[in-house]
Amino acid sequence: MSTKHPIIAVTGSSGAGTSTVKDAFEHVFLRESINPAVIEGDSFHRYNRAEMKDAMAEAEGLGNMNFSHFGSDANLFSELEGLFKTYGETGGGKRRLYLHSEEEAEPYEGLIPGQFTPWQDIPSGTDLMFYEGLHGCVVSEEINMAQYVDLKIGVVPVINLEWIQKIHRDTSQRGYSEEAVMDTILRRMHDYVHYIIPQFKSTDINFQRVPIVDTSDPIIARDIPTPDESLVVIRFRDPDDFGVDFPYLLSMLHDSWMSRRNSIVVPGGKMGLAMELILTPIIRNMLNNKK
DSSP: OOSSSOEEEEEOOTTSOHHHHHHHHHHHHHHTTOOEEEEEGGGGBSSOHHHHHHHHHHHHHTTOOOOOTTSGGGBOHHHHHHHHHHHHHHSOOEEOOBOOSHHHHTTSTTOOTTOBOOOEEOOTTOSEEEEEESOTTOBOSSOBOGGGOSEEEEEOOOHHHHHHHHHHHHHHTSOOOHHHHHHHHHHHHHHIIIIIGGGGGTOSEEEEEEESSOOSOTTTOOSOOOGGGEEEEEEESOHHHHTOOHHHHHHHSTTOEEEETTEEEEEGGGHHHHHHHHHHHHHHHHHHHHO
């Protein structure tokens, strides 16, 4: 951890909704005039899109049916851990981008969607590092990313909702069949259990969206439950670490309540507001300590 060069990591699996948290942070950064070094978790995959298909085929040929983007073999864990360590010590490091679409690839001559941009130095003078992706808090026998992160955020919808969101996104936006998406979910399950879930025991704050409509069969669900059809459970590992003012949050977030001494439940439609109310004073304190 670093007072001078703080690091924030938002961690959640594919389809979990980490982009919602990313939007909340962007609002805070804009209002507070914060200049972050943004790190996309996808940029630390080991293989580009074409290489990943070949690597998966090779793994299946060797009898490994669990090879996935969630696991260590398909990611640059050591490089990501090294970036966190270097940034915490110096405020510098190297990063690249993963180009998801034609729009993202357009500024980069000679590159197409599914490829990486070249590694480049992080610009000097950033206020903090902001990571959003799958693996911001991985701890294993070889790796300990969590030790370098000053604020660890988990985005953890109940698993049926997570599956519904992924199925709808991949079928409607990416053109995959339901069968192909379910094959992906099942192939990832081993790494999901061993690399994704264990991160949430070390996160400082978890945002867990819970639907209040029937999601018992996520494969046949016609729609993603709306925010008004959801609640969000916000759990603080240790509220005293961040001086969480629960009475203030309860007064600002109508229809919210405390479910445990370290947990507050808010209506799904107020998730963004809750994030900004919680995160703004925490980030302010981080930057004041830096000064």
